[in-house]
Structure formats: C-alpha cells, structure tokens
Amino acid sequence: MGEETIKKIQDAGVVGAGGAGFPTHVKVSASARTIVVNGAECEPLLRVDQQLMARNAKEMIEGLKTVMELTGAQEGIIALKDKYKEAINTLQREIAGKPIKLNVLDDFYPAGDEHVTVYETTGKLVPQGGIPLKVDCVVTNVETLINVAGALAGQPVVDTYITVTGAIASPVTLKLPIGTPINTALSLAGAGNLKGMKVIDGGPMMGKIVEDLAEPITKTTKGLIVLPEDHPLITKRQKAIDRIIRESNAACIQCRFCTDLCPRYLLGHKLEPHKIMRALKHIQGQEEALKMAMVCSECGVCEQYACIVDLSPRKVNAMLKKELGKKGLKPEMPKEQAVLNIQPHRKIPVKRLISRLGLTQYDKKAPLSENEYTVDKVYIKLHQHVGAPSIPVVKMGQRVQRGSLIAKIPDNALGANIHASISGTVVEISDSIVITSGEGSDR
Numbered sequence: 001m002g003e004e005t006i007k008k009i010q011d012a013g014v015v016g017a018g019g020a021g022f023p024t025h026v027k028v029s030a031s032a033r034t035i036v037v038n039g040a041e042c043e044p045l046l047r048v049d050q051q052l053m054a055r056n057a058k059e060m061i062e063g064l065k066t067v068m069e070l071t072g073a074q075e076g077i078i079a080l081k082d083k084y085k086e087a088i089n090t091l092q093r094e095i096a097g098k099p100i101k102l103n104v105l106d107d108f109y110p111a112g113d114e115h116v117t118v119y120e121t122t123g124k125l126v127p128q129g130g131i132p133l134k135v136d137c138v139v140t141n142v143e144t145l146i147n148v149a150g151a152l153a154g155q156p157v158v159d160t161y162i163t164v165t166g167a168i169a170s171p172v173t174l175k176l177p178i179g180t181p182i183n184t185a186l187s188l189a190g191a192g193n194l195k196g197m198k199v200i201d202g203g204p205m206m207g208k209i210v211e212d213l214a215e216p217i218t219k220t221t222k223g224l225i226v227l228p229e230d231h232p233l234i235t236k237r238q239k240a241i242d243r244i245i246r247e248s249n250a251a252c253i254q255c256r257f258c259t260d261l262c263p264r265y266l267l268g269h270k271l272e273p274h275k276i277m278r279a280l281k282h283i284q285g286q287e288e289a290l291k292m293a294m295v296c297s298e299c300g301v302c303e304q305y306a307c308i309v310d311l312s313p314r315k316v317n318a319m320l321k322k323e324l325g326k327k328g329l330k331p332e333m334p335k336e337q338a339v340l341n342i343q344p345h346r347k348i349p350v351k352r353l354i355s356r357l358g359l360t361q362y363d364k365k366a367p368l369s370e371n372e373y374t375v376d377k378v379y380i381k382l383h384q385h386v387g388a389p390s391i392p393v394v395k396m397g398q399r400v401q402r403g404s405l406i407a408k409i410p411d412n413a414l415g416a417n418i419h420a421s422i423s424g425t426v427v428e429i430s431d432s433i434v435i436t437s438g439e440g441s442d443r
C-alpha cells in the first residue's frame with residue numbers, strides 16, 4: 001500500500017465520477033481523518049449510486065478501505081438515504097467489524113452537496129470557499145470507489161453508469177462505454193422518437209440542456225433526462241441572461257425566500273442571494289454584495305424552489321462568478337462561520353421538490369440493467385476531468401484493445417489517463433478527442 005497503490009489508481013485513470021472529475025490519485029495522496037462516501041444521490045430521478053451501493057457493495061467497501069489506508073483515515077462514513085433499503089441492508093453486512101459506519105439521512109435536497117454532506121455526517125463546517133480537507137475530511141463518490149477497487153485489479157476506467165429517464169417508456173440505468181454518443185445511449189435505453197423533446201445532462205436541478213445529441217458521455221456523466229421542450233425545466237434553462245437580469249430588476253420583491261432556503265446561507269456562508277438581486281440594479285458601489293455570488297454552489301434551490309416570482313438567482317450568480325473569476329477573484333474564507341439554528345428545519349423534502357419541478361409523473365424506478373452494451377464508435381474526450389487535457393499516445397489507424405491507454409497525463413500536470421473503451425481502430429485524433437471505430441462484438 002502507498003505509492004504503488006496510488007500509481008495503480010493513476011494508471012487506471014480514476015477520477016471523481018460524481019462531480020467535476022477530480023483525479024483520484026491526487027485526492028488520495030492527502031492525509032485526512034475521515035472519508036465520507038457521498039451516497040446521498042440527491043438529484044431527483046437519478047438512480048445510479050443507490051443501486052451500485054446494493055449491487056457492488058463489496059467493491060465499494062474495498063475501494064473505501066484502500067482510500068482510508070492511503071489517507072491514514074481512522075473512519076469511513078457512508079452517507080445515504082433512509083429510502084435506499086437494499087443498499088443499507090447489504091452495506092451493513094459488508095461493514096461489520098470495520099471502522100466504517102452508515103449515516104442514514106432523510107430524503108432532502110441537497111443532501112449530496114459536499115458542504116452539506118460533511119456537516120450532516122460529521123458535524124463539521126467546511127469553511128465557505130474551502131474544501132472538506134480543511135476539516136480533515138475527504139469526500140468521495142460511490143462509483144469512484146468501485147473504480148478504485150477495479151484499479152487495484154488492473155482494470156482501467158472504461159465504462160460509466162448513467163440513468164436514462166424522464167419522458168421515456170421505461171427508465172433504466174445502463175453501464176456504457178465512455179465515449180458513447182448521447183443519441184446512442186438514448187436509443188439503447190429505448191427513448192424512441194425525440195421530436196419535440198430536449199435532454200438534460202445531469203439532474204433536473206443542476207444539469208444542463210444537451211445542445212448536440214452527438215456529444216459523447218464522459219467519466220462524469222450520471223444521467224440523461226428526456227423532457228418535452230415546453231417543460232418549465234427546459235424553458236427556464238433557455239432564458240438568456242439579459243432577460244433574466246431585466247426580469248430580476250423588474251420583479252424581485254425582496255421577499256428573501258431565496259436566502260432563507262439557501263443551503264449554503266444556512267451553513268453560515270456569507271451568501272444572501274436576495275441582496276445580490278438587489279445589488280444588480282445598482283452595480284456601482286455594490287461590489288461587496290455581488291462578490292457573495294462567488295460561494296454559490298449553483299444548487300438551484302433559489303431558482304427552482306424558493307422564488308415565488310420565478311426568478312433565477314442561480315443564473316445571476318453563475319454569471320457573476322464567471323465575471324469575477326476573470327478578474328482573478330477567489331471566494332474569501334471567513335475567520336468564523338456558524339450554522340444557523342433554523343438550518344435543520346429548512347431542508348427541502350425531495351418529494352415536494354419533485355412536485356414543484358413538475359416531475360411527479362417521471363419519478364419512477366430506473367432498474368440497473370445487467371446488459372453489456374456494444375457500440376460501434378466511441379468519441380473519447382481528452383478533457384473529461386479537472387486539470388490539463390490528456391495527450392494522445394495512439395496513432396491514426398492503430399488497433400487498440402478495450403482498456404489500452406490512448407491518452408496520458410501531460411508531464412508534471414494535474415490530469416488523468418484515458419483508455420480505449422471498445423476494441424477497434426483509431427479513426428480520428430484531434431486536440432480534444434480520439435475516435436475509435438470498433439468491430440461491434442469483439443468487446
């Protein structure tokens with residue numbers, strides 16, 4: 001254990017499967033007292049982690065034990081929800097006698113925001129603008145840990161699990177080769193005719209509309225949600241920022257519901273979205289208020305749940321974050337931070353959220369398929385993780401086997417290795433992608 005194990009994780013190209021794709025070999029090189037497994041999966045309709053925890057509990061615990069040993073952690077805490085009964089039963093057997101415990105959460109949003117998860121499981125407050133390591137914790141994802149276990153056995157990351165759901169006949173969770181085009185994933189899930197439909201990549205709260213269905217899935221894709229193009233979750237996402245600002249200036253009644261329900265504000269962060277909305281009107285001299293946007297997690301509670309006049313503080317904050325980021329500003333860490341005593345009473349029940357989002361008819365199971373799917377062609381992005389894009393190590397026309405290295409981490413850079421997800425021939429290489437055409441059944 002130690003350097004050799006970290007090298008195996010690096011070689012296998014493991015990255016955080018549930019977020020932005022931070023390279024796992026770097027994350028596990030830190031020291032921490034506690035490893036928190038984020039199994040809350042709080043985005044409505046997504047069904048990946050809750051099923052993997054039940055089906056792949058053994059591998060997940062092996063991955064967790066490895067990460068605990070590498071970081072020197074004394075305890076592992078698995079945060080999951082009360083309603084994941086099968087996962088709870090299986091994991092209870094697997095963790096018996098180990099320094100690992102389950103932390104069963106109520107069904108609220110956003111239980112999976114890492115600041116919220118760390119607070120709910122350990123009682124520690126990650127400082128605003130900081131990462132869990134500041135309070136001696138590392139947060140990791142279910143699928144990531146399963147990939148760590150795979151790395152120990154010499155298996156690189158070549159597949160990812162995604163839930164395909166929404167307005168389709170039979171929602172399902174599939175294991176697909178990385179680089180599978182989204183339209184292929186949808187057709188494998190039986191999505192049928194997509195005329196008049198739009199697709200969200202990710203959850204209904206934080207996901208983005210897919211502009212081009214030929215785009216491939218990556219190591220961090222978790223869900224595809226098909227919705228009619230006139231569904232409020234689609235039309236709201238399509239509003240231009242100029243219009244959002246005009247509407248904010250005209251219609252914000254300063255009720256402050258957005259602030260009172262903001263999960264980060266409730267954890268004591270200096271983030272009051274109603275003040276940001278007020279400051280938008282008079283930009284001059286309002287820099288301090290506008291700077292608060294830097295600590296917004298973009299969870300969407302203010303926009304999709306709190307605001308009674310249908311405004312979008314989240315999008316305003318996202319725009320401000322981009323602008324302030326260009327000026328090199330970073331979120332400030334306060335000297336003191338205290339959770340508000342109303343916090344426990346302001347958690348948003350997921351059932352109510354689903355109803356507010358107009359998703360009740362789509363709130364269905366999406367069973368994990370055991371099929372091993374074959375695809376003809378994969379479009380593997382060279383930048384699907386935090387850090388520098390990977391550098392191709394294959395040539396045009398080269399034969400590759402599923403699992404062979406096709407792009408490596410640039411020298412002395414943060415990044416992740418990338419592997420062929422099907423066996424076949426490399427047919428295109430650019431700065432951003434390697435395309436492999438397969439022989440179908442030889443996976």
Ligand code: SF4
Nearest residue numbers: 262296297299300302
């Ligand atoms: S999106 Fe809204 S509710 Fe969520 S952290 Fe940002 S301001 Fe708060």
Ligand code: SF4
Nearest residue numbers: 252253255256258307
């Ligand atoms: S909830 Fe809406 S109307 Fe109320 S303060 Fe926030 S943005 Fe303005």
